[in-house]
Amino acid sequence: MISLVRLLLVPVFAWMVVEGHDAWALAVLLVSGASDWLDGVLARRMNQVTRLGQMLDPAADRLFILVTLLGLAWRDVIPVWLVVVLVARDVVLGVMLVVLARAGHPPLRVHLAGKAGTFAIMYAFPLLLLSEWPSPVGDVAGVLGWACALWGVALYWFAGALYLAQAGSVLHRDARDGRAARTT
Template identity: 65%
Template sequence: MSSQAPRERTRTAAPSERVWTVPNAISGVRLLLVPVFAVLIFTGRDVAAIVVLVVAGASDWLDGVIARRFDQTSRVGQLLDPAADRLYIFVTLIGLGWREVVPWWLVLVIAARDVFLAGMIPTLSRHGYGPLPVHLAGKAGTFALMYSFPLLLLAGRPGTLGDVASTVGWASALWGVGLYWFAALLYLEQVVRIVREDRAA
């Protein structure tokens, strides 16, 4: 019986199957900007790359507000939104690592977290669940990382601007990594609880 309650709540609050919504269109545009951003960051056009990154971050906030305000939450949106966030983080990290702006261990620590989460998907599928809802800690970690990247790009500038950008950027990046992994542990706890409840049933 304890296993059925969470399933009922999931069905009641389930997002719609709509595809053509305003938030999904915004997420789609954000995805289309990923290759543009990749070219900019790999070719050292930092100002333009920062502009695209800021636009992507603002659109991420906007599509969430619209989805909640106008009841346009959908399954497609729940997949597109985190996918776009992860792509921007991945492309930025690879670009910054390739340009030696950040060490490769930072790239590996963040990539390992996503591999860790991907490993939970087969277990969730076997128990009749799709991807778990994005946790607030995960969103906060993503925001901190996205906030840190423009600052890390500016960290190479000479003078006070570069010093301040480096300090704040690294503080934000490390805080983001901590929240990112904290959210991963919360997801793991949810998966373990689902498995135990189903076995008990």
């Protein structure tokens, strides 16, 4: 339910950031980030981890990240290269998921590096939005926001490399097992 609410907040956030309602957009970003954390904690503590939740949560994360990237790039808060770098990683992993699914495998388990990268990126966005405010707070937020964004990008791609290696291992094992079955 929490992930569904987060998904519903995406167009609200998009409208707010494009229209320049920064304080409200910042509030929506903070609520979204807090609810993402709360969603995971509650699901694990209450033993209510579901397949739907496992699909909705990362979908909400990716959609919020994409819309936030596009909105911040639209406003010239972030450069286009940041959008390209983050979207490219998700496209690569999306193709990997299709390949795994065609081979009969479920999505891979999320790595801590992936969670940390997503957390850092989602932490960077409100800071980068806050950096637009003309004040010393905006200046500090800009420095912290870029530190989180760059660290998040590094972790995001590191986790992507881990996922690709894991997928390669799974597919290699399938190929090996298929060759072994044909020779016996």
